[in-house]
Structures are given as C-alpha cells and as structure tokens.
Amino acid sequence: MRALFDIASDDTAPQVEQVLQAQGVPGGGGRSRSPDDAPRRERARQLALQAISLYCEQAVPRGLFDELTADAFEPLLRPGEIGDSPLRQIYPDAGALALYAVTVGEPVSELIGRLFDADDFALASMLDTAASHGAELAAQAIKARWREHLLATGRLQPTTGIMEFSPGYCGWEVTAQQPLFARLRPAEIGIALNSSFLMQPLKSVSGVLVAGDKEIFMFDPEFECCRGCQARTCVDRINSLVAESGLD
Amino acid sequence: MDLLTRLSESLQGGDADQVAELTRQALAAGLAPKPILDQGLIAGMTVVGDRFKAHEIFLPDVLLAAKAMYAGLDLLRPLLAKAGVATGGRVVIGTVRGDLHDIGKNLVAIMLRGAGLEVIDLGKDVAPERFVAAAQEHGAQVIGMSALLTTTMPVMRQVVDLCRERGLYGKVKLIVGGAPLSAEYAREIGADAYCFDGVNAVDVVKRYLGTA
Numbered sequence: 001m002r003a004l005f006d007i008a009s010d011d012t013a014p015q016v017e018q019v020l021q022a023q024g025v026p027g028g029g030g031r032s033r034s035p036d037d038a039p040r041r042e043r044a045r046q047l048a049l050q051a052i053s054l055y056c057e058q059a060v061p062r063g064l065f066d067e068l069t070a071d072a073f074e075p076l077l078r079p080g081e082i083g084d085s086p087l088r089q090i091y092p093d094a095g096a097l098a099l100y101a102v103t104v105g106e107p108v109s110e111l112i113g114r115l116f117d118a119d120d121f122a123l124a125s126m127l128d129t130a131a132s133h134g135a136e137l138a139a140q141a142i143k144a145r146w147r148e149h150l151l152a153t154g155r156l157q158p159t160t161g162i163m164e165f166s167p168g169y170c171g172w173e174v175t176a177q178q179p180l181f182a183r184l185r186p187a188e189i190g191i192a193l194n195s196s197f198l199m200q201p202l203k204s205v206s207g208v209l210v211a212g213d214k215e216i217f218m219f220d221p222e223f224e225c226c227r228g229c230q231a232r233t234c235v236d237r238i239n240s241l242v243a244e245s246g247l248d
Numbered sequence: 249m250d251l252l253t254r255l256s257e258s259l260q261g262g263d264a265d266q267v268a269e270l271t272r273q274a275l276a277a278g279l280a281p282k283p284i285l286d287q288g289l290i291a292g293m294t295v296v297g298d299r300f301k302a303h304e305i306f307l308p309d310v311l312l313a314a315k316a317m318y319a320g321l322d323l324l325r326p327l328l329a330k331a332g333v334a335t336g337g338r339v340v341i342g343t344v345r346g347d348l349h350d351i352g353k354n355l356v357a358i359m360l361r362g363a364g365l366e367v368i369d370l371g372k373d374v375a376p377e378r379f380v381a382a383a384q385e386h387g388a389q390v391i392g393m394s395a396l397l398t399t400t401m402p403v404m405r406q407v408v409d410l411c412r413e414r415g416l417y418g419k420v421k422l423i424v425g426g427a428p429l430s431a432e433y434a435r436e437i438g439a440d441a442y443c444f445d446g447v448n449a450v451d452v453v454k455r456y457l458g459t460a
Contacts, residue, residue, distance in 0.1 A: 025306045043262075044308040116354050119318045122262075122311035128351050174399055196346030196399045 001149060004189060007061035007141045012104065014055075014133035019048040022129045051126035059134055060105035062189040063142040065098040065209065073097050073208065076179045077172065085171025086219045086234065087208075090163075094212040096155055098146050100164070101186035102138040103204035104131055135203040139164060146209050161214035161241040166207035167197070170234065171225030180206060217241055251277065252288040255320070259292030260299075262312025264319040271320040281327040285364060289320045293362040297447045310447070314358045321361070335366035337457040340382045341392035342370035344403035349396035352426060356392060359446030360453060376406040383411075383420050390453050392443075395426040405437040412438075421456045423449065 025044045026037060070092055076099075077088060091097060108131045115124035143162055150156040168174035177197040181187075184206070192200045199206060210217075221234050251274050258266040267289075274284045296313040299305045339360055343353045350372040357367045368386050370378055383391050391411070393404045404424050411417040422439040434442035440456070443449035 023307050025308065040306060040309055043312075044306055047308055112351070119315050121314050121355070121358055122308045125311055125351065125355065126308065168398070174397070194346065194348070196397055198346065198348060198397060198399075200348065202348060 002064065002066040003145070003149070004064040005062065005142065005145055007063060007102075007138055009056045009059040009061055009104075009134075011141055012059060012061045012134045012137040013052055014130050014137060016045060016048045016052060018133050019051065019126060019129050020044060022133070023048070023126065047122055047126050048130070051123060051130045054111065054123075054127055055104075055108060055130040055134055058105075058108040058111050059131065060107060061102065061134070061138040061141070062105070063100065063102035063138055063145075064184070064186065064189055065100040065142055065146050066184050067096065067098045068183070070094065070097060072183075073099075076176055076183065076208075078176075085223055085225055086221075087165045087170055087172050087210075089219060090212070090216050091208075091210055093216040094210045095160065096150060096211040098209045098211075099180060099184040099207070100139070100142050100146070100209050101184055101189065101191055101199075101204065101206040102135060102142050103186075103189060103191050103199075103201050104134045104138055105190065105203075106201040108134075109201050109203060131203045135205050139205040139207075143209055146211075150211055155211070157213075159213050159215075160211055161217055161244065162209055162211045163217050163237060163241055164207050164209050166205060169231075170229075171223055177206065180208075214241055251279070252284065252291070255284070255288035256292035256295065259289060259313055259316045259320070260295055262309060262316050264312075264316040267316040268319040268323065271323045275323070275327070281324045281331060282333050285321070285324055285328065285333075289317050289324075290362075290364045293317050297359070297363075297450060300447050311355075311358070314362050317362045336364040336459055337390070337453065338366045338368065338386055338388040339390040339392055339453060340368045340370065340379060340386060340388040341394070342374035342379060343372035343394045343396075344400050344407070345373055345375045346403060347395050347397050347400040348372050349394070349426075352396065353392075353394035356394070356425060356443070356446040356449045359450050360392075363450045363454065365453065365457075376403060376410045379407045380410045380414055380416065383416060384414070388420060389457060390421045390423060392423045392425070392449065392453075393439075395424070395429065398428050401426075401428060401433065404439065408438045421453075423452055425449065 112124050112128050165172055167176040174197045177193055181193045191204050255270040258270055296310055300310050341357050343350050357369050360367050368382055370382055379391050395401045408422055423441045423443050424434050424439045425443040429442055431442040441452045443452050
C-alpha cells in the first residue's frame with residue numbers, strides 16, 4: 001500500500017524543553033554554572049516558545065509511506081554499503097517494511113533565512129532547532145499512520161515493534177537515497193534530492209520503517225559503522241521499543 | 249561607569265536598542281569609532297565568548313549579544329571605512345558545494361564579525377573555485393569551510409588542493425567545521441584546523457592572525 005498524508009503542524013510541534021535541550025539551555029540539560037541562570041533561562045524559554053509558535057504557523061508537514069517486500073528492499077540497502085550493519089541484520093526477519101518520507105516544507109526554512117538576514121540570530125537558531133524536531137515528529141506521525149494500517153490489516157501483534165532507519169545512519173550509506181527516491185517518489189510531497197543526496201526542503205526525513213517482533217531489533221552497537229558514531233541514538237530507540245506496546 | 253563599559257555590558261546583556269543608543273552617545277561625545285569598537289563592542293563580545301566557553305551562558309545569550317553587536321557595528325561601519333580603519337583580519341567563509349546547510353556557517357560568521365573581523369560570506373553550495381577566487385580577490389588570511397554531509401566533505405579537500413595549485417597553501421589558513429568533521433579529518437585533507445563551534449573558530453582565527 002502507498003499512502004500520502006497531510007499532517008497538522010500542531011501535531012509536529014516540539015515541546016519547549018526539547019528545543020531548549022538542543023540549544024544547551026539548562027532545564028534542558030545545559031551545563032551553565034552561573035548563579036544568574038534563571039532570567040537567561042526564562043529569556044531563552046520565551047524565545048523557544050516564539051520559535052515553536054512560528055514553526056506552527058509556517059510548517060506544512062506532509063508525508064508518505066509505501067510498503068515493499070524484503071526482496072524489493074534489498075537493492076535499496078546495497079548501494080555503497082560497507083560491511084555488516086544493524087539494518088542488514090534486522091530487515092530479513094521483518095514482518096513488514098515500508099519506505100517513508102516526510103517534510104515540514106520550504107516556508108519554515110525560508111523564514112529561518114529571513115530571520116538571519118534581519119540579524120535575529122537567536123530566534124533563527126531556535127526556529128531551526130524547532131523545525132528539525134518538527135521533521136522528526138512528522139516522521140513519528142507517519143510511523144503512527146503505518147502502525148494504524150498494520151493494525152487494520154491484522155499484521156500488528158502484541159510483540160510487534162516498529163523502528164525507522166535512514167540512509168546516512170547505522171551503516172546505511174547515504175547514497176541509498178537515490179534508489180530510495182526512485183522507488184518512493186517523494187517529489188509528490190515536494191521533496192527533491194540533489195546530487196549530494198541532500199533533501200530539499202532541508203527539514204525532511206526519509207528512510208524505511210521496519211515492523212517485526214521486538215526481538216529482531218535487539219542488537220549490540222558493535223558494528224563497524226558504530227565505531228565512528230557519536231550519536232548512539234540506537235540505545236534510546238531500542239529502549240523505547242521495548243517500552244512500547246505493539247497494540248496501543 | 250564610563251560610556252564604553254556601559255556599552256560593553258549592554259552588549260553582554262543582549263540589549264540591541266541600548267547598544268545602538270550608547271553607540272550614538274559615544275559618537276556624539278566625540279569618541280572615535282575605533283575605540284568604541286575595540287573597548288565597547290569587541291570587549292563585550294570577548295566577555296560573551298569567554299563566558300560561553302566556561303559554560304556560564306547559553307547559545308541564545310551569545311546570539312542575542314551578537315545581534316546587539318551588529319546594532320552598534322551598523323552605526324560604526326561607515327565611519328570606520330571613512331576613517332580608513334583596517335579590520336582585524338579578513339575571512340572568506342562558505343558551505344561547500346553540494347551542501348545547503350548554512351546554520352552552523354552563519355553562526356561562525358556571526359562570531360567572527362563579532363570579534364571585529366571582516367567576513368566575506370559566500371553562502372552555501374560554494375564551488376572550490378569560488379573559495380579560492382574570493383580569498384585572492386579580498387586578500388583574505390583565512391578560508392573557512394563548512395559541511396554537514398559526509399558526501400560533501402571531500403569538497404574541502406578540493407579547496408585545499410586548489411589552494412596548493414594557486415600557491416595560496418601555507419599563506420592562507422584553511423579551517424573546516426561541521427557535524428561529521430574532526431581534527432583528524434582536517435589533518436588528513438591538509439587543512440590547518442578543525443573548529444567545533446563559532447567561539448572556537450574565533451580563537452583559532454585570532455591565533456592565526458596573531459591577535460589572540
């Protein structure tokens with residue numbers, strides 16, 4: 001099944017604490033030791049709230065998913081792949097796979113540029129952070145839509161987990177964007193790919209959704225690709241997967 | 249408290265309106281633009297940079313201070329040019345060809361300008377030829393390159409190689425930055441330094457210019 005969705009921008013609005021944390025502001029995990037933190041934290045909080053409000057006004061989130069078989073996915077995994085990777089280990093045991101792409105649209109990126117041009121650097125930076133989170137939340141919204149579809153078609157079990165992977169991460173080479181785009185056709189929701197495999201609008205996310213028994217997603221981050229990885233988001237992702245119920 | 253100290257402190261507080269007003273007052277009081285720049289604006293930004301490095305303030309505080317700096321600088325710039333005051337140094341900066349991420353590059357440019365340096369911002373998706381030609385045209389001492397993609401990082405090496413071809417290597421310092429980069433990669437491609445953020449870039453550039 002292939003499906004396109006418009007998503008309400010409010011549904012992809014990040015929490016103020018998420019934005020502050022990404023900006024390194026305490027309350028959000030920053031490391032300031034100054035005794036006069038409170039007024040500056042409050043000032044940053046007001047900026048974050050303003051940025052989130054602007055994000056909700058400007059964002060036009062859209063997404064799509066397109067289911068495919070493991071055999072059809074194999075060629076998308078292969079280009080440029082070096083060695084083993086978590087996804088290569090996981091996807092053959094998946095119960096279902098779907099390519100996906102989401103974007104929050106170009107207007108929010110244009111506004112970020114205008115704010116920088118107007119020397120409104122702090123708000124521009126805050127809005128950039130909010131939009132990045134917004135794109136990730138849009139991806140979660142598409143994942144939720146696919147989960148609903150799996151449930152409706154009787155493919156979601158209590159032990160089923162869904163995890164998303166994107167080219168450029170976890171050993172899946174970014175060059176895979178090209179075959180992924182050729183198959184998924186996200187131009188229909190306004191996403192283009194440039195020769196560097198960069199998506200435009202910038203605040204877009206693409207990849208594959210993998211559904212299967214939660215056990216298939218349990219891996220030790222000791223692959224070759226894990227050595228240079230500083231993010232290590234896989235640990236949180238696996239923990240979240242363990243915590244969630246397949247039939248929620 | 250003297251006017252320039254008040255100017256510096258207003259800047260540190262990120263009060264752009266107050267910085268503009270105090271800059272006007274300083275000029276009206278007969279102060280020359282250069283000491284207003286050095287002892288008011290740059291002095292304030294230096295404190296901001298130091299406090300950020302010490303984790304005493306946050307990124308939004310730095311960016312609000314930078315906006316305040318620009319409010320004062322906009323008033324001083326024509327006067328500094330008219331007086332023939334040289335800038336602290338000249339940096340050509342851009343996001344490399346194929347890459348459209350410019351937030352990090354913008355933040356570095358803001359901080360470099362805040363340190364009193366002249367920044368020629370070439371924008372994003374910049375070809376190696378443009379980096380080198382701009383450095384030659386403007387007589388820049390430093391070329392700053394940004395990349396956020398592993399696929400665009402190799403363009404940095406092309407800039408380094410082109411600098412070698414054109415005889416700029418060793419004369420113009422080459423600095424790189426961006427999420428996937430490292431000091432090791434900078435060394436590997438023959439760049440002079442890897443900068444992990446805007447404040448660090450200011451330190452590195454000042455060291456190269458002998459103004460640290």
